[in-house]
Amino acid sequence: MLLNSDAMVATTLVIYLVVLLGIGIWAQRRIGNTEDFHLAGRRMGPLVAALSASASSSSAWTLLGMSGAAYAWGLQAVWLIPAVVSGFFINWVFIAPRLQPASHANQALTLVEFLSRDTDAATERRLRVLGALIILFCFTFYVASQFQAAGAAISTALPVSAMAAMVVGALIVIAYVFLGGFWAASVTDALQGLMMLIVALILPVVALVVVGGPVALWEGLNALGDPSLVRLVDQPGLMLSMVFVAGLFGIGLGYPGQPHVVNRFMALESADQVPFARNVALTWAVLIYIGMVVLGWSGRVLLPELADSESVLLHLAVDLLPAVLGGLITGGVLAAIMSTSDSQLLVAGSAVSHDLRRGRISLAMDRLVIVLLGIAAVGLALFFPASIFDRVLFAWQALGNAFGPLLIVLLFGGRVAPGYRLAAMATGFVLTVAISYFPQAPGNAVERLVPFFIALGIAFAGYRSARKAD
Numbered sequence: 001m002l003l004n005s006d007a008m009v010a011t012t013l014v015i016y017l018v019v020l021l022g023i024g025i026w027a028q029r030r031i032g033n034t035e036d037f038h039l040a041g042r043r044m045g046p047l048v049a050a051l052s053a054s055a056s057s058s059s060a061w062t063l064l065g066m067s068g069a070a071y072a073w074g075l076q077a078v079w080l081i082p083a084v085v086s087g088f089f090i091n092w093v094f095i096a097p098r099l100q101p102a103s104h105a106n107q108a109l110t111l112v113e114f115l116s117r118d119t120d121a122a123t124e125r126r127l128r129v130l131g132a133l134i135i136l137f138c139f140t141f142y143v144a145s146q147f148q149a150a151g152a153a154i155s156t157a158l159p160v161s162a163m164a165a166m167v168v169g170a171l172i173v174i175a176y177v178f179l180g181g182f183w184a185a186s187v188t189d190a191l192q193g194l195m196m197l198i199v200a201l202i203l204p205v206v207a208l209v210v211v212g213g214p215v216a217l218w219e220g221l222n223a224l225g226d227p228s229l230v231r232l233v234d235q236p237g238l239m240l241s242m243v244f245v246a247g248l249f250g251i252g253l254g255y256p257g258q259p260h261v262v263n264r265f266m267a268l269e270s271a272d273q274v275p276f277a278r279n280v281a282l283t284w285a286v287l288i289y290i291g292m293v294v295l296g297w298s299g300r301v302l303l304p305e306l307a308d309s310e311s312v313l314l315h316l317a318v319d320l321l322p323a324v325l326g327g328l329i330t331g332g333v334l335a336a337i338m339s340t341s342d343s344q345l346l347v348a349g350s351a352v353s354h355d356l357r358r359g360r361i362s363l364a365m366d367r368l369v370i371v372l373l374g375i376a377a378v379g380l381a382l383f384f385p386a387s388i389f390d391r392v393l394f395a396w397q398a399l400g401n402a403f404g405p406l407l408i409v410l411l412f413g414g415r416v417a418p419g420y421r422l423a424a425m426a427t428g429f430v431l432t433v434a435i436s437y438f439p440q441a442p443g444n445a446v447e448r449l450v451p452f453f454i455a456l457g458i459a460f461a462g463y464r465s466a467r468k469a470d
Contacts, residue, residue, distance in 0.1 A: 070296025074229030087255030200291030250448025254400025420462020
């Protein structure tokens with residue numbers, strides 16, 4: 001007797017979640033010390049590093065937010081593809097080959113610790129405290145968006161409330177990160193990266209075939225009667241069009257400053273593994289982002305009246321696929337959600353136990369912070385819901401502008417004077433938060449670009465100051 005659609009989806013999801021918990025239990029046995037919990041003992045292979053870093057940098061923002069943006073924006077969402085892939089390119093071509101050997105040489109376990117190395121004791125303490133507070137602030141918003149998306153994914157596929165689904169999804173994530181630390185987060189992220197790839201390869205192709213192919217897709221978008229959907233850039237004038245595109249490319253500039261992504265480079269066993277990992281990550285990114293944009297466009301033609309554009313993937317999965325594949329697709333969405341929230345919970349634990357208190361707290365405190373941040377994120381998602389696309393990009397940009405410019409100068413220039421390190425980190429973060437309260441230029445260009453380049457200028461000035469002092 002065949003199971004009905006809801007039962008098949010539920011069965012698929014339950015199996016998937018049990019596998020995640022099993023990985024957490026397996027990983028727990030591999031944790032013997034703090035280095036194992038935070039960086040997998042620096043023994044990570046290239047395939048796991050590539051897939052887990054990719055999945056961690058993508059999140060629900062990719063499957064739900066980006067497809068939703070393509071649904072709402074139309075043709076101009078095509079700019080998101082090179083904008084985001086450029087971030088993968090920057091990280092794997094320029095950051096990873098330098099950060100892997102440098103972090104192994106100075107034995108830094110976290111990004112914040114790496115940024116604070118080779119400074120006096122007082123500056124190091126201030127950098128650790130500032131970095132930890134930035135991470136806790138940003139990741140509360142970031143993890144909340146993932147849990148909110150988990151609720152949406154499960155409640156769309158199954159007859160349960162979004163609140164119940166959100167709480168269950170959060171508990172699963174907290175549990176396996178609590179048990180297995182970086183090993184659990186990385187192995188599950190690699191699995192989730194593969195599941196996300198399945199989503200991007202199957203569902204957009206099916207949707208495009210149902211629409212009738214590329215020509216029919218173009219005709220369908222035109223037939224909706226909204227000229228903005230078929231403009232390459234829907235902005236008044238060349239200048240604002242350029243600002244819009246530049247603002248989207250600012251997303252890519254945020255990649256070097258993501259602590260839950262670059263810690264995979266620090267965990268790689270050898271710098272010789274970077275080229276293979278880079279090829280895997282870049283191929284994955286191109287396929288994923290093209291797929292999500294095509295899916296959003298197809299969804300706009302097939303389901304033109306959706307109240308929530310960010311639910312287009314979930315609706316198409318239910319409407320177009322058999323129950324088994326629909327369950328896998330929904331599992332892939334959960335994969336995207338968990339692949340980021342688990343890594344962020346882990347980094348938040350590291351920020352408190354290793355950065356804020358300079359490693360003087362046991363693994364028990366890491367795990368306590370993971371639980372508390374998870375609870376805070378669930379509360380934020382339940383009582384202060386917001387657009388996944390907007391909330392993720394706010395947290396992403398604040399982290400990227402705080403840590404990225406300083407990391408770039410340290411890796412390419414060498415030393416940066418202590419006071420300039422603090423100023424660069426604080427300026428990048430505070431300016432991003434402050435500008436977010438003002439009316440935005442097209443593509444959020446001011447929020448993404450101005451703080452980044454000001455912080456980069458401060459860090460570079462610190463590099464020149466350090467050279468003069470030498």
